Amino acid sequence: MGQEEEQAEGGRCVTGRLAPSRQVSSGQLGHTGTGCSMADPAQTQELVYLVTGGCGFLGEHVVQMLLRREPRLRELRVFDLHLSPWLEKLDAGPVRVTAIQGDVTQAHEVEAAVAGAHVVIHMAGLVDVFGRASSETIHMVNVEGTRNVIEACVRWGTRFLVYTSSMEVVGPNTKGHPFYRGNEDTPYEAVHAHPYPCSKALAERLVLEANGREVRGGLPLVTCALRPTGIYGEGHQIMRDFYRQGLRLGSRLFRVVPASVEHGRVYVGNVAWMHVLAAQELERREGLMGGQVYFCYDSSPYKSYEDFNMEFLGPCGVRLVGTRPVVPSWLLVLLAALNALLQWLLRPLLLYAPLLNPYTLAMAKTTFTVSTTKAQQHFGYEPLFSWEESRRRTIRWVQATEG
Numbered sequence: 001m002g003q004e005e006e007q008a009e010g011g012r013c014v015t016g017r018l019a020p021s022r023q024v025s026s027g028q029l030g031h032t033g034t035g036c037s038m039a040d041p042a043q044t045q046e047l048v049y050l051v052t053g054g055c056g057f058l059g060e061h062v063v064q065m066l067l068r069r070e071p072r073l074r075e076l077r078v079f080d081l082h083l084s085p086w087l088e089k090l091d092a093g094p095v096r097v098t099a100i101q102g103d104v105t106q107a108h109e110v111e112a113a114v115a116g117a118h119v120v121i122h123m124a125g126l127v128d129v130f131g132r133a134s135s136e137t138i139h140m141v142n143v144e145g146t147r148n149v150i151e152a153c154v155r156w157g158t159r160f161l162v163y164t165s166s167m168e169v170v171g172p173n174t175k176g177h178p179f180y181r182g183n184e185d186t187p188y189e190a191v192h193a194h195p196y197p198c199s200k201a202l203a204e205r206l207v208l209e210a211n212g213r214e215v216r217g218g219l220p221l222v223t224c225a226l227r228p229t230g231i232y233g234e235g236h237q238i239m240r241d242f243y244r245q246g247l248r249l250g251s252r253l254f255r256v257v258p259a260s261v262e263h264g265r266v267y268v269g270n271v272a273w274m275h276v277l278a279a280q281e282l283e284r285r286e287g288l289m290g291g292q293v294y295f296c297y298d299s300s301p302y303k304s305y306e307d308f309n310m311e312f313l314g315p316c317g318v319r320l321v322g323t324r325p326v327v328p329s330w331l332l333v334l335l336a337a338l339n340a341l342l343q344w345l346l347r348p349l350l351l352y353a354p355l356l357n358p359y360t361l362a363m364a365k366t367t368f369t370v371s372t373t374k375a376q377q378h379f380g381y382e383p384l385f386s387w388e389e390s391r392r393r394t395i396r397w398v399q400a401t402e403g
């Protein structure tokens with residue numbers, strides 16, 4: 001557990017913008033031999049993987065994990081609206097990495113990327129609970145983008161599709177009902193009002209309903225959805241925002257949510273590992289895994305959102321003031337509503353999108369934690385990183401962000 005190698009540098013990546021036709025440009029990376037790759041030369045490298053959203057927070061970890069833990073990988077296609085510079089420093093060993101700048105809302109771009117892929121991990125999406133994007137845009141990217149991915153799989157005969165869903169497909173709901181250490185079968189009234197959870201729920205349904213559809217060549221499509229809770233780890237933008245806010249406030253943050261509210265969190269490396277494992281096992285266990293949902297979990301402790309963040313920000317010199325909320329609940333509700341009003345009033349002039357709004361407050365105030373072993377039972381998932389290792393890596397990253 002937790003003994004993953006450090007990310008190695010070296011190699012080169014040939015990136016290519018999508019041509020209007022279905023062909024993507026690609027390049028063979030030189031093998032620099034780092035010891036990071038799990039590839040066994042004796043095994044045939046035959047598989048082509050496509051990761052949509054592969055340049056995002058989770059996507060980067062999935063790309064790295066695939067390179068280390070999928071010995072059958074021949075080509076890895078990384079599809080994203082914005083290609084990241086780290087792609088050029090990837091050490092891909094003998095694997096061909098194809099970077100594709102594309103938009104999931106454009107069916108022809110998705111088709112070109114999917115053609116010839118054996119497995120698709122679809123995680124491209126707009127993660128927006130702060131009102132940065134319109135509900136129409138969120139729907140277009142998260143739902144119609146997912147529809148395009150499914151249709152491309154059917155068209156080109158790609159049989160295995162793993163979708164990155166979210167805990168928010170279940171809750172917290174608009175009524176603030178607690179979901180206390182629940183699992184995939186726990187009854188819960190899933191009622192969505194916000195565009196982001198609505199879009200994730202619709203997209204997840206599309207993916208699950210597509211399981212069993214006949215793809216080109218006559219075989220069935222096999223799909224599953226993974227539902228992370230709040231992901232943390234290296235690259236987590238919101239953690240960085242809290243750290244900067246703490247520094248601005250004189251190395252302090254103020255408790256505003258009761259410590260008794262539990263919030264589910266999971267380390268990004270473990271979420272990435274779960275994606276890789278699910279993708280690998282879909283083929284062997286299609287009868288069991290096809291059409292299933294799995295919460296992403298590991299041994300991260302159950303804590304409130306703020307107390308959990310302090311596990312990393314504390315060692316970086318930030319302290320949390322108050323054992324109870326320092327602001328009365330009604331005032332926080334008022335501030336959140338005021339932020340929403342300001343956002344609406346200022347919209348014609350500028351984008352005002354603070355962390356606190358009625359929706360994020362409701363999320364932070366509602367217990368939502370999972371306790372399940374379904375992924376372990378269905379495809380043998382065990383977290384790769386212990387809590388201690390996840391914490392150590394995250395602290396090191398937070399320290400480095402302001403360094």
Ligand SMILES: NC(=O)c1ccc[n+]([C@@H]2O[C@H](COP(=O)([O-])OP(=O)(O)OC[C@H]3O[C@@H](n4cnc5c(N)ncnc54)[C@H](O)[C@@H]3O)[C@@H](O)[C@H]2O)c1
Pocket residue numbers: 052053054055056057058059079080081082102103104105122123124125126127141145164165166167200227228229230231232
């Ligand atoms: N971060 C979390 O806590 C969390 C929790 C549960 C589920 N998820 C899900 O995990 C996935 C990845 O989330 P993340 O936290 O890495 O977010 P992210 O924003 O860092 O990554 C999303 C990636 O998708 C890309 N993208 C956005 N629109 C696109 C488009 N139209 N076409 C192609 N690419 C596009 C972005 O450029 C980005 O690189 C999302 O589907 C999200 O809903 C995230």
Ligand SMILES: C[C@@H](CO)CCC[C@@H](C)[C@H]1CC[C@H]2[C@@H]3[C@H](O)C=C4C[C@@H](O)CC[C@]4(C)[C@H]3CC[C@]12C
Pocket residue numbers: 127129165166167168229230231238256257305306355356359360361363364
């Ligand atoms: C009241 C504030 C004072 O400290 C705290 C606000 C915290 C919020 C910004 C975050 C509380 C819960 C977070 C969400 C949760 O972890 C799960 C998510 C699911 C995922 O699909 C996307 C990210 C997120 C919505 C995440 C976003 C930030 C919070 C709302």
